[in-house]
Amino acid sequence: MKTPIIIDTDPGIDDVIAITAAIFAEELDVKLITTVGGNVGIKNTTNNAVNLVNFLGKDIPVAKGADQPLLNKLVSAAKVHGESGVGGYQFEVKENRTLLSSKHAVEELRKAILNSNEPITLVPIGPLTNIALLFKMYPEVKNNIKEIVLMGGAVKGGNRTPVAEFNMFVDPHAAKIVFDEDVKIIMCGLDVTLQTRISNDDVKKIEGYGKVGEMVSQLLSGYDSPSTAADEFAIHDLCTIIYLTRPELFAGKRATVNVVTEGDASGCTLTHYNEDGNVHVVLDVDVEEFRSEFIATFKKVHEQLGY
Numbered sequence: 001m002k003t004p005i006i007i008d009t010d011p012g013i014d015d016v017i018a019i020t021a022a023i024f025a026e027e028l029d030v031k032l033i034t035t036v037g038g039n040v041g042i043k044n045t046t047n048n049a050v051n052l053v054n055f056l057g058k059d060i061p062v063a064k065g066a067d068q069p070l071l072n073k074l075v076s077a078a079k080v081h082g083e084s085g086v087g088g089y090q091f092e093v094k095e096n097r098t099l100l101s102s103k104h105a106v107e108e109l110r111k112a113i114l115n116s117n118e119p120i121t122l123v124p125i126g127p128l129t130n131i132a133l134l135f136k137m138y139p140e141v142k143n144n145i146k147e148i149v150l151m152g153g154a155v156k157g158g159n160r161t162p163v164a165e166f167n168m169f170v171d172p173h174a175a176k177i178v179f180d181e182d183v184k185i186i187m188c189g190l191d192v193t194l195q196t197r198i199s200n201d202d203v204k205k206i207e208g209y210g211k212v213g214e215m216v217s218q219l220l221s222g223y224d225s226p227s228t229a230a231d232e233f234a235i236h237d238l239c240t241i242i243y244l245t246r247p248e249l250f251a252g253k254r255a256t257v258n259v260v261t262e263g264d265a266s267g268c269t270l271t272h273y274n275e276d277g278n279v280h281v282v283l284d285v286d287v288e289e290f291r292s293e294f295i296a297t298f299k300k301v302h303e304q305l306g307y
Contacts (some may be wrong), residue, residue, distance in 0.1 A: 001173045002029040003146075003244065004118055006066070006109065009237075010038025010126030011048035013081050013219045018151075018237035019049070020212065023058055024301045027245045031120070034105035038170055039077045040085035042067035045126075047172040048084070050100055051091040055215070058304065065105030066129040069171035077166060080223065089150055089215065095259025105130050110138045119146035121244070124178075125237040127167050128152070132174035135181055145190045147184040149244060151237045153257065153269035154190035155281060164267030165190050168259060172267045176259040179269075183281045187257065188243055189269065192235040192250065192282045196290045200231045205295050210303035216298060235294070242284065242293055251288050252282040 005028050009015045023030050033053065035046040053060050068074050082088065101108050109130065112170055113120045122145060124131050131148070134141060152167035152175065160169040168175045178304045179185065203220055206213040220233050256277035260268040271281055 002075040003027060003121055004029045004031050004116055005121045005123050005244070006032045006112060008034045008036060008105070008122065008124040008126060008130050009049065010036050010040070011052065012039035012085055012126065012237070013087060013223045014235045015039070015125055016048065016086060016219060017216055017235050018241050019052060019219065020056065021238060021241045021297045022059065022123070024297070024304055025241065025245050028241070030060050031116070032108055033060055034065050034109060034130055035062065035072050036065045036068045036105070036126045036130050038167065039081045039134060040083065040089060041074070041076065044085045046100070047215065049088055053099055055091045059099065061101055061108070062099050062102060063101040063105040063108035066133065067176045069127060069129055070132060070173045072171065072173070081104055082222055087219055089218045089222065091209065093144055093272040106137060109134050110141055116144060119144050121146045122148045123150070123240050123244070124148065125151045125240055127169045127171040128174040128178045128282045132171075133176040135177060138233055142181065142183055145183060148178070149186040149188065149240045151188050151193065151240050153187050155269070155271045155283070157190065158267070159190060160267065161264075163265050165269070168269055169267030172259055172261040175267070176261055177258045177267075179259055179279065182211045182278060186243065186282065187269070187279050188239040190236075192285050194234050195285050195287055196239055197234050198231040198294055200292060202291050202295060203233070206298045208300050210305060210307050212301045212305060213298060232274050238294065239282070239285075242290060246289070246293055249286045249293070250282050251284040252280050255279050255281045257281070285305045
């Protein structure tokens with residue numbers, strides 16, 4: 001039986017790759033995609049999500065969410081992802097807005113979660129603004145959430161500041177709300193995502209996988225991530241999807257995570273290992289198997305798309 005998931009995202013090069021993998025994963029059923037301002041502004045993140053779903057020939061609904069953090073001004077990562085969010089890549093589809101909901105992402109999240117026959121797994125791979133708003137406005141949804149598998153945070157170090165990972169830094173107040181809730185969280189932070197570096201040779205292997213292979217290759221050619229070597233790519237958000245489909249590849253520890261919201265350490269995820277914590281912090285991964293899964297995933301996508 002497939003696991004029903006909702007992806008909350010700010011596409012974003014690594015977001016696009018992760019969403020594609022999720023949509024074609026045999027183990028997952030993507031019910032909804034919600035967008036948030038993060039890597040780039042909300043207009044571009046939403047356009048990218050809609051264009052991607054159309055490019056992949058799917059009819060998954062998309063809902064536009066928060067364009068700003070709860071309290072802070074939006075800090076984007078356009079230097080890493082390009083002004084559009086997808087580098088120099090352009091989707092080979094005419095813009096089709098029929099998938100885009102007229103309702104705010106928080107309303108669509110509430111409806112999708114409460115109407116689901118099975119508990120939903122939330123997969124936030126951007127700032128946690130929408131999820132925090134959801135919990136504050138509609139706390140009853142927590143009763144039908146299985147877990148939150150998110151990309152964000154770090155036990156040691158950061159990529160936006162010396163102590164803060166980007167998603168946590170952008171909206172630390174939202175992150176604190178989410179981590180303080182009594183909900184099971186799987187934290188795929190920099191401790192594990194920086195291990196899962198994809199090499200140029202790995203990318204070359206999928207270049208021949210039709211238009212989806214070309215898309216991934218072109219996206220990564222414009223991916224200016226300061227945390228990786230010139231011939232490697234940390235596709236951070238993909239960790240959440242492969243964690244859901246191949247959890248045996250990963251290892252971690254249970255913890256309580258406190259998010260710093262003010263000062264020079266804003267966005268830092270202070271991690272305290274203990275058996276009573278609600279967070280499973282992912283710390284290690286079988287890197288070679290992860291790389292093999294990356295290649296196999298996009299071979300399957302190409303075979304299923306047929307182009």
